[in-house]
Amino acid sequence: MKVALFTSCMLDLMFPKVGQDMVDVLERLGCTIQVPSDQICCGQPTYNSGYVEASWPVLHNQIDAFADVDCDYIVSPVGSCTGILKEYPTLLEDDPTDPDGYYMKQAKILAAKTYEFSQFIWRVLGIADCGAQLDGVATYHRSCHMTRILGERETPFWLLEHVNGLEMRPLNGLQYCCGFGGTFSVKEPSISQLMVTEKVENIEKTGAEILVSCDPGCLMNIGGRFNRLGKPIKIMHLAEVLNTNVDPSRIRKVSEVPAPTPAPAEVDLS
Amino acid sequence: MGLKTSTKPFEERIAAAAADKFATASIAQSQDAQYVKREGARSELGHWQEWRKIGQSIRQHAINYLPDYLEEFSDHVDQRGGSVFFAQTPAEANTYILNILKEQESRHVVKSKSMVTSELDLDQKIQALPDTTVLETDLAEFILQEDDWDEPSHIVFPALHKNRDQVKAEFEKIGYVGDNDPEKLARFARHYLRERFLEADVGITGCNFAIADNGMINLNTNEGNADLVDSIPETQIVVMGMERIVPSMKEAEIMDNLLARSAVGQRLTTYVTFAGPKAQDEADGPTNFHVVILDNNRSEALGTEFQEILQCIRCGACLNVCPVYRHLGGHGYGSLYPGPVGAVLSPILGGYEQFGELPFASSLCGACTETCPVLIPLHPLLIKHREVETDRLKMMHGFKDTQMKIVGKATASPFLFKMGLQFKHFGMQAFTKHQTPTALNFFAYQGAMIKNGPGLIKGWTDVRDLPQPPKHKDDFRVWFEHHQANQGGATK
Numbered sequence: 001m002k003v004a005l006f007t008s009c010m011l012d013l014m015f016p017k018v019g020q021d022m023v024d025v026l027e028r029l030g031c032t033i034q035v036p037s038d039q040i041c042c043g044q045p046t047y048n049s050g051y052v053e054a055s056w057p058v059l060h061n062q063i064d065a066f067a068d069v070d071c072d073y074i075v076s077p078v079g080s081c082t083g084i085l086k087e088y089p090t091l092l093e094d095d096p097t098d099p100d101g102y103y104m105k106q107a108k109i110l111a112a113k114t115y116e117f118s119q120f121i122w123r124v125l126g127i128a129d130c131g132a133q134l135d136g137v138a139t140y141h142r143s144c145h146m147t148r149i150l151g152e153r154e155t156p157f158w159l160l161e162h163v164n165g166l167e168m169r170p171l172n173g174l175q176y177c178c179g180f181g182g183t184f185s186v187k188e189p190s191i192s193q194l195m196v197t198e199k200v201e202n203i204e205k206t207g208a209e210i211l212v213s214c215d216p217g218c219l220m221n222i223g224g225r226f227n228r229l230g231k232p233i234k235i236m237h238l239a240e241v242l243n244t245n246v247d248p249s250r251i252r253k254v255s256e257v258p259a260p261t262p263a264p265a266e267v268d269l270s
Numbered sequence: 271m272g273l274k275t276s277t278k279p280f281e282e283r284i285a286a287a288a289a290d291k292f293a294t295a296s297i298a299q300s301q302d303a304q305y306v307k308r309e310g311a312r313s314e315l316g317h318w319q320e321w322r323k324i325g326q327s328i329r330q331h332a333i334n335y336l337p338d339y340l341e342e343f344s345d346h347v348d349q350r351g352g353s354v355f356f357a358q359t360p361a362e363a364n365t366y367i368l369n370i371l372k373e374q375e376s377r378h379v380v381k382s383k384s385m386v387t388s389e390l391d392l393d394q395k396i397q398a399l400p401d402t403t404v405l406e407t408d409l410a411e412f413i414l415q416e417d418d419w420d421e422p423s424h425i426v427f428p429a430l431h432k433n434r435d436q437v438k439a440e441f442e443k444i445g446y447v448g449d450n451d452p453e454k455l456a457r458f459a460r461h462y463l464r465e466r467f468l469e470a471d472v473g474i475t476g477c478n479f480a481i482a483d484n485g486m487i488n489l490n491t492n493e494g495n496a497d498l499v500d501s502i503p504e505t506q507i508v509v510m511g512m513e514r515i516v517p518s519m520k521e522a523e524i525m526d527n528l529l530a531r532s533a534v535g536q537r538l539t540t541y542v543t544f545a546g547p548k549a550q551d552e553a554d555g556p557t558n559f560h561v562v563i564l565d566n567n568r569s570e571a572l573g574t575e576f577q578e579i580l581q582c583i584r585c586g587a588c589l590n591v592c593p594v595y596r597h598l599g600g601h602g603y604g605s606l607y608p609g610p611v612g613a614v615l616s617p618i619l620g621g622y623e624q625f626g627e628l629p630f631a632s633s634l635c636g637a638c639t640e641t642c643p644v645l646i647p648l649h650p651l652l653i654k655h656r657e658v659e660t661d662r663l664k665m666m667h668g669f670k671d672t673q674m675k676i677v678g679k680a681t682a683s684p685f686l687f688k689m690g691l692q693f694k695h696f697g698m699q700a701f702t703k704h705q706t707p708t709a710l711n712f713f714a715y716q717g718a719m720i721k722n723g724p725g726l727i728k729g730w731t732d733v734r735d736l737p738q739p740p741k742h743k744d745d746f747r748v749w750f751e752h753h754q755a756n757q758g759g760a761t762k
Binding site: 065 | 281285287288298302305591593594596598631632633634635636639640653655656659660661669675677678679680681682683684687690694707708709710711713719726727728729732733734736737740744745746747749753
């Protein structure tokens with residue numbers, strides 16, 4: 001299976017190890033990986049800040065970067081960027097710089113074959129157990145765009161269930177944003193601070209030593225706040241977890257394991 | 271104070287909200303409790319996503335044919351013996367209402383909750399009349415009035431920021447003796463208010479939905495105060511926003527259902543009333559019945575990309591899920607309409623000069639859009655506002671324009687981006703400090719962290735640390751090239 005990675009500027013700028021682990025995991029599961037070299041960014045930093053005119057070239061570049069790539073799927077380690085790429089056809093409805101609809105047409109093709117890392121493994125490859133072993137206590141931060149724009153609430157929890165030795169603790173206030181919000185974090189630091197501080201408190205209350213997420217931006221925000229407060233945490237992208245102490249003989253398909261535990265409700269409904 | 275509830279700068283309001291630990295805890299508790307009630311009431315109804323689409327289509331239809339439905343409604347109010355006044359501005363509405371009070375020689379006005387009269391600042395205008403008193407009869411609004419007209423902090427729970435001790439202190443001023451037990455406090459208020467209802471000569475209510483094909487006013491309350499306001503006084507004045515209309519009872523029934531479940535997690539509110547002038551065969555009701563329909567810039571949204579905000583039914587669910595509202599509270603927004611709906615609506619009603627900051631006060635987490643019972647694309651509308659302010663009006667609102675334009679160029683040009691990848695590590699060198707990090711697994715060199723970054727990074731490092739970006743040789747793309755070469759692999 002031919003997979004092109006949609007790396008995201010976040011990974012390229014700050015999280016090289018996440019990319020390496022993601023390549024390892026996907027290759028182990030039988031994928032052939034390529035990294036289209038002209039890709040940069042999904043366009044959210046400018047688009048979400050209101051610089052919409054300046055964003056069209058960013059979207060076009062991203063589309064061009066993948067347009068001629070011979071691949072079955074596009075996979076990204078960032079839930080948020082994946083969600084936006086899937087929304088490209090909606091965003092481009094307002095694009096005055098695409099009169100003949102070329103980018104719209106290409107965007108629809110890209111959106112249809114793009115997946116976030118965890119959902120690609122579970123829903124496309126059909127793999128439930130990646131064979132990883134990580135001893136420790138962890139909690140998972142469910143990121144907003146992956147949940148609400150991409151609509152993926154389940155696969156990270158299901159994959160984490162099969163990591164040997166890892167105890168997952170439920171996180172109170174799971175549905176609340178960590179205060180990252182892309183440029184929001186630099187535009188409105190005083191509001192963002194209140195949000196990330198509550199998130200840090202909730203994570204501390206779980207007793208977890210590891211914070212797992214599928215959005216490097218959230219990890220950078222929450223981890224950066226932990227560090228500023230001098231409090232201990234280890235941040236890990238799901239790809240890093242799934243590439244820890246792997247025993248390939250343990251790899252199991254979704255069809256070979258019991259039905260997964262339902263992913264947590266957003267707050268305790270009992 | 272009308273639409274704008276504070277003259278303090280935004281940063282000051284944020285600081286005040288951050289300092290008010292009671293209000294923060296109270297909002298958090300209320301949001302979490304409402305989550306359980308709301309989602310429970312919605313799942314009990316079943317097929318929630320389909321109901322939302324029906325709610326959306328009812329509201330969109332009404333807004334698309336607004337002039338026709340308003341005319342139909344107005345004709346039916348006339349036929350029932352009432353009269354309708356269309357007010358373009360708050361001043362026009364106030365003049366009309368105050369004239370009625372003067373003509374009726376009104377001494378005692380009772381009101382049930384109405385956001386639109388707060389837009390008009392009507393209470394203060396009535397207070398200024400020499401011989402007329404005004405009393406808010408919704409329990410929460412009554413508490414705010416007794417606290418020297420404190421501003422509401424939520425569109426459904428206006429006194430959310432007050433605790434029982436504060437309420438007790440306010441009530442002691444008007445004769446309450448007892449402890450801070452909410453039940454006793456409510457009983458006191460009930461007794462106090464009942465006497466005022468009986469002496470009132472004019473009642474003023476809001477309107478949840480106006481029924482176009484019969485001219486009736488639909489009100490939803492849990493306290494029953496609106497029913498006393500619209501049945502005891504001889505004169506009733508209904509004040510409503512021009513968008514608050516549904517074609518018929520059939521649609522009102524659906525909207526009441528969506529409203530109660532979304533606003534308070536109930537199947538219906540305790541009292542669901544359809545009111546109008548006293549009919550010949552009725553014992554109660556006003557003989558003198560007025561409806562004031564306010565525009566106040568709502569029509570500015572018609573036919574624009576912001577039209578969908580007029581679908582809003584004021585359930586407040588978007589406030590109850592919003593992580594920014596959770597920390598800012600209602601007063602932090604500085605608008606009568608706080609939260610996500612307020613951040614979209616306030617700039618339309620009050621202009622970007624007054625409320626231009628609000629669309630940026632959102633992390634765009636999408637919780638509002640996900641919960642809205644009538645499918646208003648709230649966070650995309652916030653981005654639309656940002657676009658208007660940034661691209662069209664060039665207002666910027668604190669963003670460093672040149673730097674953001676560089677971001678735009680660098681994320682559109684592979685050449686510039688690759689240059690950036692090469693220089694990012696050393697470019698940040700001067701700003702780093704070495705420490706033993708407590709947050710592990712950042713890609714940091716000997717714990718090199720940025721504590722006080724330049725330019726756009728400053729906002730980030732005001733709150734949290736930023737690891738120094740990797741050296742170019744450690745970048746993922748460089749690693750991947752080696753990785754492929756080692757595999758004798760395919761071209762990239």
